[in-house]
Amino acid sequence: MELPHGITGKLAEPIEKILFTEQEIQERVKALGEQLTRDYQGKDLLVVCVLKGSLYFTADLIRHINMPLSLDFISVSSYGDATHTSGIARITKDLDEDIEDRHVVITEDILDTGLTLDYLVKLLQLRNPREIKICTLLDKPSKRITGIRADYSGFEIPNLFVVGYGLDYKHKYRHLPFICTFRDEFIPKD
Numbered sequence: 001m002e003l004p005h006g007i008t009g010k011l012a013e014p015i016e017k018i019l020f021t022e023q024e025i026q027e028r029v030k031a032l033g034e035q036l037t038r039d040y041q042g043k044d045l046l047v048v049c050v051l052k053g054s055l056y057f058t059a060d061l062i063r064h065i066n067m068p069l070s071l072d073f074i075s076v077s078s079y080g081d082a083t084h085t086s087g088i089a090r091i092t093k094d095l096d097e098d099i100e101d102r103h104v105v106i107t108e109d110i111l112d113t114g115l116t117l118d119y120l121v122k123l124l125q126l127r128n129p130r131e132i133k134i135c136t137l138l139d140k141p142s143k144r145i146t147g148i149r150a151d152y153s154g155f156e157i158p159n160l161f162v163v164g165y166g167l168d169y170k171h172k173y174r175h176l177p178f179i180c181t182f183r184d185e186f187i188p189k190d
């Protein structure tokens with residue numbers, strides 16, 4: 001398979017299929033940014049990027065939000081293996097900003113079981129924000145085991161393991177400009 005950006009060799013080896021091209025992602029992210037612009041006019045918006053997976057998504061998204069906003073970062077680590085969260089999480093990098101009385105939008109790469117965001121939302125609610133909304137690039141509703149749902153979602157996907165545009169496999173492949181699936185021998189098993 002010929003890949004865009006001249007991607008070859010070890011980087012190309014595990015890739016099975018491109019699910020969303022760079023252009024499809026950019027178009028969808030632009031539409032989400034425009035929607036947020038409409039919804040948050042005149043409000044004190046704080047975008048909270050969940051590291052590391054939503055780095056690219058957040059950077060692209062906020063450039064389509066046409067109003068003043070603040071950006072902050074949070075990092076949560078969950079116990080369990082690299083690809084399955086156990087639900088027990090802890091903050092490894094906390095916010096710098098005070099969120100009291102502010103409109104918070106959490107940007108996440110993928111909403112899977114929902115355990116990570118469930119933990120994060122409950123934790124941030126204790127700090128008395130005006131409101132917390134969730135904006136996820138990908139949504140895998142079939143895997144959900146919590147009541148968490150996305151307020152804004154880029155693409156809904158079936159129960160597939162996906163990589164690229166921020167999403168990693170064993171801390172690698174985040175920098176692929178598209179979102180792809182991996183060949184069977186590379187896919188983590190449930």
Ligand code: IMP
Pocket residue numbers: 053083085108109110111112113114115116117160161162163167168169
């Ligand atoms: P949740 O707590 O189960 O919703 O898990 C969310 C986190 O699991 C995401 O932020 C990702 O880091 C990881 N994750 C879930 N599904 C995938 C996937 O298909 N590819 C890569 N990482 C994933």
